Amino acid sequence: MTTIITKTVTKICIPLIILFSISLLLAGHNNPGGGFIGGVMFVAVIALTYVVFGLKKMKTVFDPHWEKWFAFGLILASITAFTPMIYGHNFFRSAVHFVDLPLFGEIELVSAGLFDIGVYFVVIGSLLFIFKNVGDDE
Amino acid sequence: MDSFTAIVIAIFLPFVFAGFLSPLERIFKDKIGWFAAAVALVSFLLIAYVAPDIIHGEIIEHTVSWVPSAGISFSIYADGLAIMIGFIASGIGVIIMSYSNGYMSHEEELTRYYQYLLLFMGSMIGMVFSANTIQLFVFWELTSITSFMLIGYWRHKPQSVYGATKSLLITAAGGLFMLAGFLLLRTITGSFDLTAIFHDPYMIETIKGHDLFLPILILLLIGAAAKSAQGPFYIWLPNAMEAPTPVSAFLHSATMVKAGIYLIARIHPIFSGTDAWFILVSGIGISTMLLAGFLALRQTDIKAILAYSTISQLAYMMTMYGYTTYHDPGIGVAAATFHLLNHATFKACLFLVAGIVVHEAATRDIRKLGGLWREMPITFVIASIAALAMAGIPPLNGFLSKEMFYETSIEMGSLLGSPFNILIPALAVLGGVFTFAYSIKLIDGIFLGKRCDEHLPEHIHDPSAIMLIPAAFLAGLVILFGLVPSIPIHYIVEPTTSGILLETVHLHVQLWHGFTPALMMTIVTFIAGILVYSRYDNIANWQNRFNSRYPWISVNYYYDHLVDNAKEHAHRFALFTQPGGIKTYVNAMLILMIVLMIIPLFTVTTTLIPSNLNFEIPLYEGLTMLIMIVAALTAALYHKYLLAVIALSGVGYMVSLIFIYLKAPDLALTQILVETLSTIIFLLVIVKIPQTFRERIPKTVLARDLCIATAVSLTILVLLLNATQGIVPPFESISHYFIEKTLPLAGGHNIVNVIIVDFRGYDTLGEISVLCLAALGVYNLIQSREERE
Numbered sequence: 041m042t043t044i045i046t047k048t049v050t051k052i053c054i055p056l057i058i059l060f061s062i063s064l065l066l067a068g069h070n071n072p073g074g075g076f077i078g079g080v081m082f083v084a085v086i087a088l089t090y091v092v093f094g095l096k097k098m099k100t101v102f103d104p105h106w107e108k109w110f111a112f113g114l115i116l117a118s119i120t121a122f123t124p125m126i127y128g129h130n131f132f133r134s135a136v137h138f139v140d141l142p143l144f145g146e147i148e149l150v151s152a153g154l155f156d157i158g159v160y161f162v163v164i165g166s167l168l169f170i171f172k173n174v175g176d177d178e
Numbered sequence: 179m180d181s182f183t184a185i186v187i188a189i190f191l192p193f194v195f196a197g198f199l200s201p202l203e204r205i206f207k208d209k210i211g212w213f214a215a216a217v218a219l220v221s222f223l224l225i226a227y228v229a230p231d232i233i234h235g236e237i238i239e240h241t242v243s244w245v246p247s248a249g250i251s252f253s254i255y256a257d258g259l260a261i262m263i264g265f266i267a268s269g270i271g272v273i274i275m276s277y278s279n280g281y282m283s284h285e286e287e288l289t290r291y292y293q294y295l296l297l298f299m300g301s302m303i304g305m306v307f308s309a310n311t312i313q314l315f316v317f318w319e320l321t322s323i324t325s326f327m328l329i330g331y332w333r334h335k336p337q338s339v340y341g342a343t344k345s346l347l348i349t350a351a352g353g354l355f356m357l358a359g360f361l362l363l364r365t366i367t368g369s370f371d372l373t374a375i376f377h378d379p380y381m382i383e384t385i386k387g388h389d390l391f392l393p394i395l396i397l398l399l400i401g402a403a404a405k406s407a408q409g410p411f412y413i414w415l416p417n418a419m420e421a422p423t424p425v426s427a428f429l430h431s432a433t434m435v436k437a438g439i440y441l442i443a444r445i446h447p448i449f450s451g452t453d454a455w456f457i458l459v460s461g462i463g464i465s466t467m468l469l470a471g472f473l474a475l476r477q478t479d480i481k482a483i484l485a486y487s488t489i490s491q492l493a494y495m496m497t498m499y500g501y502t503t504y505h506d507p508g509i510g511v512a513a514a515t516f517h518l519l520n521h522a523t524f525k526a527c528l529f530l531v532a533g534i535v536v537h538e539a540a541t542r543d544i545r546k547l548g549g550l551w552r553e554m555p556i557t558f559v560i561a562s563i564a565a566l567a568m569a570g571i572p573p574l575n576g577f578l579s580k581e582m583f584y585e586t587s588i589e590m591g592s593l594l595g596s597p598f599n600i601l602i603p604a605l606a607v608l609g610g611v612f613t614f615a616y617s618i619k620l621i622d623g624i625f626l627g628k629r630c631d632e633h634l635p636e637h638i639h640d641p642s643a644i645m646l647i648p649a650a651f652l653a654g655l656v657i658l659f660g661l662v663p664s665i666p667i668h669y670i671v672e673p674t675t676s677g678i679l680l681e682t683v684h685l686h687v688q689l690w691h692g693f694t695p696a697l698m699m700t701i702v703t704f705i706a707g708i709l710v711y712s713r714y715d716n717i718a719n720w721q722n723r724f725n726s727r728y729p730w731i732s733v734n735y736y737y738d739h740l741v742d743n744a745k746e747h748a749h750r751f752a753l754f755t756q757p758g759g760i761k762t763y764v765n766a767m768l769i770l771m772i773v774l775m776i777i778p779l780f781t782v783t784t785t786l787i788p789s790n791l792n793f794e795i796p797l798y799e800g801l802t803m804l805i806m807i808v809a810a811l812t813a814a815l816y817h818k819y820l821l822a823v824i825a826l827s828g829v830g831y832m833v834s835l836i837f838i839y840l841k842a843p844d845l846a847l848t849q850i851l852v853e854t855l856s857t858i859i860f861l862l863v864i865v866k867i868p869q870t871f872r873e874r875i876p877k878t879v880l881a882r883d884l885c886i887a888t889a890v891s892l893t894i895l896v897l898l899l900n901a902t903q904g905i906v907p908p909f910e911s912i913s914h915y916f917i918e919k920t921l922p923l924a925g926g927h928n929i930v931n932v933i934i935v936d937f938r939g940y941d942t943l944g945e946i947s948v949l950c951l952a953a954l955g956v957y958n959l960i961q962s963r964e965e966r967e
Contacts, residue, residue, distance in 0.1 A: 136925030
């Protein structure tokens with residue numbers, strides 16, 4: 041699995057796949073995609089690097105605290121769920137707002153999108169946290 | 179700031195700061211205890227801010243709806259009773275958290291310790307201000323749980339674990355009895371709101387006349403007795419002494435054990451004035467008072483002596499609440515309240531002294547202590563004040579409340595007539611005699627007599643001011659309340675009594691009140707107490723002999739048997755249901771699945787195989803299906819992991835192709851990604867294990883597995899055939915709702931995503947929480963295995 045070809049291809053693919061996963065996350069509200077799919081995509085590419093380059097080597101290059109990622113995601117998701125209550129609305133009430141930006145044109149801001157970003161981080165954090173721990177285990 | 183806000187902040191501030199304690203530890207280092215004490219002080223000041231209104235007879239009531247559909251609300255009810263226990267919980271909290279700075283060594287996990295203390299304090303304050311019974315129950319059990327954490331604080335010590343488990347089993351189970359009582363009460367009143375009940379005389383009459391009156395009373399009393407270590411439930415408190423001594427001072431003498439007494443006082447307006455109330459409450463009280471007082475004489479551990487004395491002192495209060503049935507309830511309730519306050523001061527002080535002795539002399543065994551008064555003069559004075567107050571010596575506060583106890587006993591006895599007019603005061607005196615004896619034993623055993631040099635460190639001295647000042651402060655209160663009783667009576671006991679009885683009460687308590695019968699009883703108590711003290715060792719030896727001869731005459735004996743049996747049976751049950759091998763679990767799940775699917779299938783559908791099936795399958799779909807079948811067979815038949823795994827993921831990818839044909843891009847994407855990820859994980863794992871598997875499977879096992887697999891496939895087939903015919907008759911599809919509402923309500927075009935993050939957002943929140951928990955669970959599993967190795 042660790043031939044020079046896979047290594048080279050993986051190196052080229054990493055940025056592309058990560059960008060794709062982010063685009064899946066952001067496009068989710070209107071097109072196929074969403075936090076879960078984007079998150080799993082991200083996990084898949086990191087997992088691929090673990091397999092191709094080995095866990096030990098990867099740790100020296102890129103070793104974030106994945107547990108912080110899912111903690112952040114869960115907090116973000118909970119905040120979007122609770123924020124409407126401060127304004128006297130129901131738990132989980134969502135809001136849609138359209139903004140005109142120069143260059144980008146009209147952009148749709150959805151509070152559910154923020155929740156989706158929370159889901160994205162939880163999926164990435166928890167799966168890779170499990171992945172790294174199981175992989176570390178001798 | 180209005181009073182309601184002040185109380186809510188006082189309740190939740192400790193909870194919030196308990197959460198922030200870990201990050202704050204980096205700033206405060208080992209001074210974190212002072213920060214925790216400051217938080218407790220803020221809660222105390224907030225309660226003090228509300229107190230003047232309450233003392234002037236106001237009552238603060240405010241309700242915020244919580245689960246309106248079930249009649250559950252977050253209701254604050256602040257009367258004298260709530261304020262008094264709130265004062266004790268937060269005030270003693272400040273004292274204990276300051277004292278702990280001297281007591282706890284800096285090597286301990288200080289943050290965890292103060293977190294538990296703050297959580298406990300918040301729960302206790304929350305409990306006493308609760309008007310809604312469900313809210314009361316929640317806080318009640320929170321105090322049990324935090325008490326469990328604190329008793330088991332030194333978790334490597336088996337005795338700590340034993341004591342913690344015991345206290346949790348008894349107090350939390352007692353709480354469940356209480357909950358059952360509240361639920362039954364609701365069937366009569368239709369409300370969870372306690373204040374609504376006792377402000378309504380008609381309602382109270384209804385309850386008293388109801389068939390369920392006695393069951394409810396018994397259930398609530400079990401809860402109260404379990405919490406306050408009364409009756410047979412006393413056994414948890416002596417074992418709870420494994421907690422750090424400041425914890426024992428805080429939870430197991432001054433506050434948590436008073437929760438049961440608090441409950442008795444709270445339900446007093448509803449249940450008192452009946453025979454059942456008198457017999458049950460006073461009965462539990464008197465028997466516990468005598469038993470615990472008697473058993474205290476046998477103890478050699480100073481904390482155990484204090485624990486038994488706490489049980490016995492709490493029983494005094496129980497008894498006095500029970501005495502209010504047949505005469506003017508003012509005296510009994512006031513006496514119990516005053517004693518509750520006094521006990522909180524002198525017993526917490528004694529525990530702090532015990533902590534000092536343990537800290538300096540490194541032993542709790544009273545046989546190894548002695549003659550310390552020369553080396554620890556200040557501690558000796560403080561201890562003597564507190565112990566003499568407990569013994570009921572004038573002019574200390576214990577003397578006053580004990581006099582009131584004797585007064586109520588005499589009145590109760592004379593109301594009931596012969597033979598009770600002698601019996602009840604006699605039993606009260608007997609309880610006082612035991613108290614006197616063990617109080618003297620504490621002073622004599624620790625500070626007087628001969629110094630046991632072989633058991634003690636060479637140099638013992640008074641501790642630092644951090645530990646002395648809190649104890650000295652409490653001793654000062656003991657003297658102040660004794661010399662000028664009008665202060666506590668006027669500012670605390672009168673409002674509290676008014677709160678319990680729902681009418682304004684005026685009391686007159688003086689240090690010198692003439693030669694009353696109660697004073698005569700006190701003198702008799704002292705004389706008999708000295709006599710008992712002179713025979714102290716004989717009584718203790720007799721108890722030891724009795725216990726070794728009849729080990730089964732003890733509640734602990736039955737408790738241990740019960741718990742051991744439960745453990746053994748649970749172990750056997752676990753072995754039966756969790757045998758190991760994954761295959762068993764998979765088989766069990768599949769068989770259950772078949773059963774659960776077949777029953778509704780047969781009840782709902784008319785024919786198993788619908789007649790109007792559509793056999794026109796496009797060529798590409800047919801081809802995909804064919805590849806899927808081949809791949810599945812390969813996965814089932816190959817003996818090499820690598821090939822089997824690749825074949826299996828082939829099946830998955832084909833499924834995602836089908837999803838694309840069916841115009842479900844989201845599903846297809848998810849399927850592809852999950853399939854990829856699981857294949858990678860499989861590949862990672864099979865590198866580390868033998869490459870071939872299932873070389874030899876017995877024919878019978880093969881036949882069994884084949885049967886199960888076929889049954890599953892057939893069930894799924896029938897289910898799918900029926901499902902594709904449209905939803906089965908009685909149910910209607912809800913998809914049109916989402917198709918119509920997605921854009922106008924959520925502003926999104928992707929229905930799948932909108933359902934996930936918006937319409938069913940709450941489900942998703944639950945799912946991602948589960949994901950986080952699963953990640954932490956895997957981590958713990960792996961870590962615990964490494965630790966074991």
